[in-house]
Amino acid sequence: MSRLAVFGGTAAVPRPLRSVPWPVVTDADRAAVSRVLDSGALVCNADGETEIAELERRWARRVEVGHCVGVANGTIAIALALAGLGVGPGDEVIVPALSFAASGLAALHQMAVPVFADIDPVTFNLDPADVERRITPRTAAIVVVHLHGLPADMDALMALARRHGLAVVEDAAQAHGATLGGRPVGGLGHAGAFSIQVTKNLPTCGEGGLVTTDDAALARRVRLARQFGEDIEPGTPRDYLCESFGWNAKLNPVQAAFAGSQLDRFDDYEKQRQANIEAFLQRLRELPGIRVPGVPADRTHAWHVLRFRFDAAAVPGAEPVALREALRRLLRAEGVPVGQYQRRSLAEQPVFRDRLGFGGGQPWSSAGEPPEPGSHPVTDAVIADSLVLARNHLHPDSGPLLQRYADAFEKVWEHRDVLRAMAVRP
Template sequence: MTDGSGGGLALMGGEPVLPSLAPVTWPRTTAEDRAAVAAVLDSNLFVSDRTGGRTAVEELERSWAEFLGVRRCVGVSNGTTALELALIAHGIGPGDEVVVPALTFVATAMAVTHVGATPVYADIDPVTFTVTAAGVAAVITERTKAVIPVHLHGLSADIAAITETALRHGCVVIEDAAQAQGAVYRGTPCGASGNTATFSLQMTKNLPTCGEGGLVVTDDDRIADSIVQLRQFGEDIRPDRPRRYVSHRLGFNAKLNNVQAAYTSSQLTRFAEYHAARRDNVAAFLTRLRDLDGLVCPSEPDGYEHAWHILRFVVDLERLLPGVPTDRARTLLMRALRAEGLPATRYQVMVLPEQPALRSLCRQERGSWPVAQDVVDRSFTIQQRHLPPDAGPLLQSFADVVEKVWAHAAALSRSAEGVTA
C-alpha cells in the first residue's frame, strides 16, 4: 500500500498515487446476464404487452416483490416514470403541492411538475443528507397532498417519522428509492414500509439494467392495477384474452421491456453477494478517513443499513484551506484529488429549487434551504467506482489519495491564488 503522505502533490508536479482517473467498470455483465438476454432474443418476445406465458418483466416483478416482501411490483420504463405514474395513481395533479427534498436528483421534482402539481422543497439533515419529518412539517400547507422522501445516496430517510407526519396532515407518502436498492430501515428493506415506493434500474444503480428501467412497489392492489393500466395507454392487458386496444383512461407508453427485465433478473441473483462485498469494502475505506481533520465522512445511523450508492464527503474547507474562499477551495481540493487519480465529482452543483428549469415554479424564498446549500457548497462525491464487489483495493488507493492531499493541505492552500471556481 502506498504511503498516502509521501511525495509531492501530483497537482504540483509530484507522482500521483494512481496513474490515471479510475475507470468505470459498472455494471458487471457476466455470461449468465448474456444468456438471460439471449433467451429473450431467441423467444422473440420483447415487450410486456403480449399474452401467452409469463414474460421476463413479470418474472422480475415477482422476484423483486418477493425480495422486498411486498404484495405487488410493476415494471415501467424508468425511475422518473415510476414516480409520475405513482403520483397519478394516487390522484395527485394540478393544484396540488408535493413536498420533496431540497437536495436530490432533478427527476424527483420534475416528476411532480410533469403531473401538473407543484414541488415544495424541504431542507435536509446535515449528516444523513435526507429530508426529515421536521423539515416536511415546516413546509406542508393546505394544498399539500403528497410527500416524496428520497432515500438519497443509498440511505433511508427516517420513513416512520415522515410517514406519521404526512398522514397526520392527510398526505400520501411516495418513497423515491431510486438509489436505495438493498438499503434497510430498522429491519425493513427500503420500499417495504407500507407506502408506495419507486426504484430506478438505470445502469448506474446498485441493481442495474442494460440501459433504463423502473419499478413501483406497493401493497395496494388498486394502486398497482392503476399503474399497470397507465403504463399501457390506459388499456386492460390480461393473460386470459387477446389484446383489445381499448383505452379506458389517458395512459402512457411506459413499459419496461423483456430484455431489460431479463438482464436485471440475472443481476438480482448476485445482488446480495455484491451488496455485502460493497458494505465491507466501503467500511474499510471509511475507517481510514474518519479521523482526518475537517473531513466529515458519510455515515450509517444506528438501525439503518446503507446501500452506499454514492459516497458524499463534506469538508470543513476553512479548516483545511484557511483563508481561501469556499468556491475556490472546493475547486482546488477536487483538482488535487483528481490529479492523484480519485475521480471526485460534485454530483449536484446547486440545490434542487435553483435548477433553471424549476426556479420559476418555486414559490419559496431563495435561501430557504441553508443546510442543503451548505452541503452542496462544501462536498464532493465518489460515484460508481466503489460499486463492484472487487473494488476494495481501489478504495484503499483512494484512501491513500485523500490522506496524501490532507497531508499536503498547507502547500495546497499556498497555491490557491489564481485558482477560479
Template sequence: MTKLAMLGGTPAVPRDIRQVPWPIITEEDRKAVVTVLDGGQLVSNAENETAVRDLERRFAERTGVAHCVGVSNGTTALSLALAALGIGPGDEVIVPSLSFIASALAPLHQMAVPVFADVDPVTFNLDPADVERRITGRTRAILVVHLHGLPADMDALGDLARRHDLAILEDAAQAHGALYRGKPVGSLGDVAAFSLQVTKNLPTCGEGGLLTTDDPALAEKVRMGRQFGEVIESGRPRDYISYFLGWNSKLNPIQAAFAASQLDRFDDYARHRQDNVTRFLDRLRELPGIAVPGAPEHATHAWHILRFRFDPAALGLPEVAPTALRDALRRVLRAEGVPMSQYQLVPLPEQKVFTDRIGFGSGYPWAAAEGTAGPDERFPVARAIIDDSLTLQKRHLHPDSGPLLQRYADAFEKVWQHRDVLAAVAGRAS
C-alpha cells in the first residue's frame, strides 16, 4: 500500500502538473483587445458600434432570448434586474440558503428583504416545497440560483411563481451553457443574470456581467439603469437627464471583446469539460461514502464547481463526525495535490450582514417588513451540506484537464485505502 503524502509518501499528483491556467488566453483574445484599443470605442455608450453591443447580440442569440444587456459584473446584474422588476423597500425576495453572497445582497441593495429557503440535498438548489411555505403577501420574486452549474427545478418553481404572481430572476452566474429540458438557462424566467468574472466558465479579463430577457421593457429599464437612468440611443444626442434612480454599471468594451473572443471557443471547451469531468466522477462514484455531483436526464450540468458530500458511516467510520471527516479529507487530499476547499463556511442566513441586520441602518430594510423570519431560523439541509462537503474549483475548467483529473482520482483512491489514517486525523481534529 502506497504511503500517504502527509506521512512522507510521494503525492499522487506531481507538483509540476498542478498549476492549470484559467482562463486560457490566446492570440485571438489579445487581438480582440488590441482592436478595441486601436479603434477608440472605449465606453459602451460610444456613438458607433462597440464590442459591448456585439457581445450582447451574440449572447442573446445563443441563449435564445430577444435581449441581452452588458453590465459591470454579475452582482450589479442581479441588482439591476431586481430594480427593473420593480422590487423595492419592504418587498420580499426568496433566496436559497446556499449560494454565493451576491445572491442575497442584491435584494438588500434594493431595500428589499431576502427571505431564505432551504435547498435540495442532492442538487444543492432551491427546494420548491420550502420555497412555497415561505411565500407571504409581501413576496415579489424568487431568485433562483443554478448553483455550481446545475439548473434548478424550474418546473416546480415556475409553477409556484405563476400561482402566486411572482417574478423569477435566474442567477446563472455559474451556469453558462447549461440546459433545462432543452432550453438554455437565462431563458427560463423573467430575467437572468450572468457573471463574466475571470474564474467563470465564460470569462472576461477581470469583471463583467450580462442580463438576458425576452421582455423589451425590462431590457430598456436595465439599459437605463446601468447608466444613471438615462436614455442612451444611437443617433440621439445625450441629454444627461436621469429619468429614474440609476447607477454607473456599464461593461467596458475591452472586457466585452475578450469575453466575445472566449465565446468563440466556449462550446469546444464545454464538450471537453463534459468528457473530462464525467470520466473523473465515474471513478469516484465507485468509492464508498462519497456522493458525487450529477444531473437529471432533463438537464445538463455546466460543471463550474464540483461539490462532493462525504458519509462517515458509509465510509466505515461511523464514530467520526461529518465536520471532522470533512476537515481530515481536506488536509489529506491537499497533501496529495488535490486542491479541495470548503468554499462557503456558513449558510447565507448566518452571514453577519444578515444576522446583525445592519443593512442601511436602523434595521432597514427588515424594519419595513416586520414579521419576516428571524436570524435564529435554521436551514438544516444547507447546514448539513456545508458540514459534510468539499469542493473542487477552477482546475477542471481547462479543456485539457483530463489527465490531471485522473491523477485526482488516483489520489482519492489512495486516500480511501488509508481509512485508518483518516479516522486518526479526524479524531485529532474533533
C-alpha cells in the first residue's frame, strides 16, 4: 500500500501535470481576433454587420430556436430575459437554492424578489414539487438552472409554469450542448441565458453572454435593452433615439469572433470530453461510499462541473462535513483540486439572507418573512457531503490526467483507516 502524500508519500498526480490550460487557444482563435482588430469594427454598433451577428445566427441554429442576442455576460443575459418577459417590481422569481449567486441577483436587478426552492438530491436541479409549494399569487417566473451541465426536469417545470401562467428562463450558463429528449437546452423555456465567460465549455476571451428564444418580440426587446433601448440596424444611420428602458450590455466583436472560432471545435472537444469523463467515473463507481454524478436516460450532460457525494455511512462514526473535509485534505495533497462549489445555499448567502438591495429596502420591503434556516434541507445536505472538480477536465486531452485523479481516489480509499481517524470525532 503506497504512502499518502499528506504524510510524505509520492502524490498520485505529479506537480507538473496539475496545471491544465482552458480555454485551448489556437492559431485559428488568434486569426479570428486579428481579423476583427484589422477590420476596425470593434463595437456592437459598428457600421455594417459584425462578428456578433454571425455568432448569434450559429448559436440560434445550435439551440434550435429562431433568435439569439449577444450580450455582455451571462448574468445580464438572465436579467434581460426576465425584463423582456415583463418581470419587475413586486414580482417573485423562483430560483434554485443551489446555484451561483447570479441566478438570484438577476431577479433582484429587476426589483423582483428571489424565492429559493430546494433541489433534487441526484440531479442537483430544481425539485418541481418544492417549486410548486413556493408559488404564490406574486410569482411571475422561474429561473431554471441546468446546474453543472445537466438539464433540469423541464417537462415537469414547464407543465407547472403553464398551470400557473409563469415565465421560464433557463440559466444554461454551464450547459452548452446539453440535451433533454434530444432537444438542446436554451430552447426549452421561454428564453435561455448562456454565459460564454472564459471558464465555460464554450468560452470567449473574457466575458460574454447569449440570450436565446423562439419569440421574435422577446428577442427584439432584449436587443433593444442591450444598448440603451436603441433600435440599431447594421448599415443604417444611428438616430440616438431610446425607444425603451435599456442598459449598456453589449457583447463586442472581438469576443464574438473568439467564441465563434471556439465553436468550430466545440463538437470535437465535447466528444472527447464525454469519453474522458466516462472512463474516469467508471473507476470511481467501484469505490464504496462515493456517489458519482449520474445522467438520466433522457438527457445528456455537458460536464461543466463534476460533483461527488460521500456517504458517511461508509465510514462509521463520521459526520458528513468532517468526512468531506478529510477527503478534501487527502485528495488535494495527492494533486486532485477538489473544492466546494457554493459553501452555503443562496438563501443563506449574505446578500439574500440580509435582504440587501436598493434604497428603502427594495424589493425586499414587499416580501414576506425570510425563510427559516434549514428551509432547503436537500441543498444543505448536498453542500455538506460533496466536493466538486472544475475546469481541468474541460481540456479535450485531459483523459490521462483524469486517470491520475482516479489513481488518487483509489489510493485514498485504500487508506480508509486513516480517513476514519481524520473524520471521526473522539
